[in-house]
Amino acid sequence: MAQYRSAPVATDKMPRGIPYIVTNEAAERFSFYGMKGILVIFMTKYLLDSTGQADGMVTTQAMENYHLFTSAVYFFPALGALISDAFLGKYKTILSLSLVYVLGHLTLALDDTRLGLSLGLTLIAIGSGGIKPCVSAHVGDQFGKSNQHLLEKIFNWFYLAINLGAFVSTMLTPWLLDNYGPHYAFGVPGLLMLLATILFWMGRNVFIHIPPGGLGFVKETLSGKGLKALSKLIVIYLFVAMFWALFDQTGSAWVLQAEKMNRNFLGFEWLSSQIQAINPILILTLIPVFTYVIYPTVNRFWKLTPLRKIAVGFFITVPAFMIPAWIEISISQGGFPNIAWQLFAYAILTTAEILVSVTCLEFSYTQAPKKMKSIIMAAYLMSVSLGNIMVSQLNAFIEVPAPHFVADVPGDYQLSLAISDGTVSQADTVHIRVMPAGATLPEKAPPAPKQGPTADGGQLIAAAPGQTVRMYATGEKNGIAGRTHYAWTIRQVPAGSAITTRSLADASTRNPTFVPDLPGRYDLEFRYTVSGQTATATATVVASDTNLAPRVDAGTDQLLVFTPDSPVEIALDGGSSFDPDGDELTYEWRMISAPAASKLDSADIVSRDAPAAGSRLEGAAYYAFWAGCMGLTAILFIPVALLYKEQRYIQDEEDQEGAGKQAGGPLDLETMDPETAEAQARAEGADEK
Secondary structure, X not given: OOOOOOOOOOOOOOOOOHHHHHHXXXXXXXXXXXXXXXXXXXXXXXXXXXXXXXXXXXXXXXXXXXXXXXXXXXXXXXHHHHHHHHHHOHHHHHHHHHHHHHHHHHHHHHOOOHHHHHHHHHHHHHHHHXXXXXXXXXXXXXXXXXXXXXXXXXXXXXXXXXXXXXHHHHHHHHHXXXXXXXXXXXXXXXXXXXXXXXXXXXXXXXXXXXXXXXXXXXXXXXXXXXXXXXXXXXXXXXXHHHHHHHHHHHHOHHHHHHOOOEOEEOOEXXXXXXXXXXXXXXXXXXXHHHHHHHHHHHHOOOOOOHHXXXXXXXXXXXXXXXXXXXXXXXXXXXXXXXXXXXXXXXXHHHHHHHHHHHHHHHHHHHXXXXXXXXXXXXXXXXXXXXXXXXXXXXXXXXXXXXXXXXXXXXXXXEEEEEEEOOOOEEEEEEEEEEEOOOOOOOOOOOOOOOOOOEEEOOXXXXXXXXXXXXXXXXXXXOOOOOOEEEEEEEEEOOOOOOOOHHHOEOOOOOOOEEOOOOOEEEEEEEEEEEOOEEEEEEEEEEEOOOOOOOEOOOOOOEEEEOOOOOOXXXXXOOXXXXXXXXXXXXXXXXXXXXXXXXXXXXXXXXOOOOOOOEEOOOHHHHHHHHHHHHHHHHHHHHHHHHHOXXXXXXXXXXXXXXXXXXXXOOOOHXXXXXXXXXXXXXXXXXXXX
């Protein structure tokens, strides 16, 4: 077995292992953010069942699973820190868990069912989370006292690599998903993670391999000093968890909101998952501004202690979530706000991130005893996990389950879904056949491959004459690469109307507007072109001053097998039910007929007053709820910050023994000058994002 160097050499030059670490970090962050950035869209639009049929999740389920995965990613650092500091050391921990990480990406790339999603995300959570507290600490291990002055420079490069990888992947991976599907979209990040692992292995002979602390790590952690430091910081982290509950919804709720917005910005149309790319760019831009301008200026008038920065960051987070609430109000009123509003919210939230996240990490390192750096880092990352658990559990709580009933005997069941706007009602029926036990269901035919792009002109729209109407169309590339083009034309108008295609504002976008001038029906054609291949769809606008009947779809017929030992729960889905006038609707499922031996009636339908699975907290109310939680957290944090007694653990000369005292010995954060220590802490925190 190779004998690796266990202490840095005495030199004033850059350690030889640094290029391997920096390139490894850029590739790893590309893989993580590329995969994570498309998860919600994948879960709602691309998931398949074992037969190849569409099996997408409703939004609350997708958000619940997204935040459950994120919470797991930030839970496993505790395991990684324990393995690294007590048993294997950083290098072996990073290398072994990176292989688990690669397997997770491979699973996602090959299996687009719920089983593949669950297994792949589990492996990625273990791998990514486990290496988090080790990677940046491994950077620090490469430096001794003779070259510690280079730390600030290398951690700036390290931080740049992280954000560059995050930016490129957040822009590229949604494009891969949109053009080539999930196999390529998950496969490319998987290849980058494999490359990151190979690069890290290639540096093994030039790395400094600091041995694990063993019992020394355990003794200090369980000492009175260690437990006191940890318990004090945990109180702070409980408040920070609320910040992460809001921040990490930029990858779930904000992405889903962007699907309903005007994404034409800076001359091209953004994909909803690409908007997240603004965060790493803002981070790289704003950190120097805060470090060299804002902090020195404010400190002249008011001392910005770490806990004061965190408190200010909490308050700034509140308006960052009120902007999406306003966006939801605008959408609900028929508006079509530009994605620039969400970018403005990102700028505010990133400002809060710098004040809360970066500051909290630097603060944590000064409050952590010497041998507890990794475990304190893991404890901080647990606050990210806790915040995401809160979001996941809230979405599970507010989810309205799909209407369903349990079949008590085999036979034919017929149900109807009635919808009323208070004046006019409509109904649709669905037929469900439950076959006897032991019967074999006919195999489903595999879905026909889609040839070329497909287009949808949107649902029927009703408006009063003289009211501005906005069209809503969508197009699917179905794996075709190339630029997209949109074109709308007016095909039919009421007799006497002066409306023509020239009346359409922004006719070369998905969402043009026009003003009907007379009562009657207006038919439009939507053309969606990708690389010369065109799909068309029609859309209808009815201009009327009278109340139009709501439209209803009770869903598709079902065929199931009855199993006496395992009751058949039949879920109902109202599909695309809506009201063209925008009135508030009421719903009611009814059991029209059932087998003669059945004892079921309409009262046995659970959630019979809902058309399909949904949420109890939607739109602006959802964002306002989280903004209120953050505001309350900020207020309650003030007395905690005032009562907290800081204790900086600065190393005394008497304690500088062994390898740590020798020139070229292992690096200790506590012996650095303040600026270098701040750079180290900031970079160690960068990987927490």
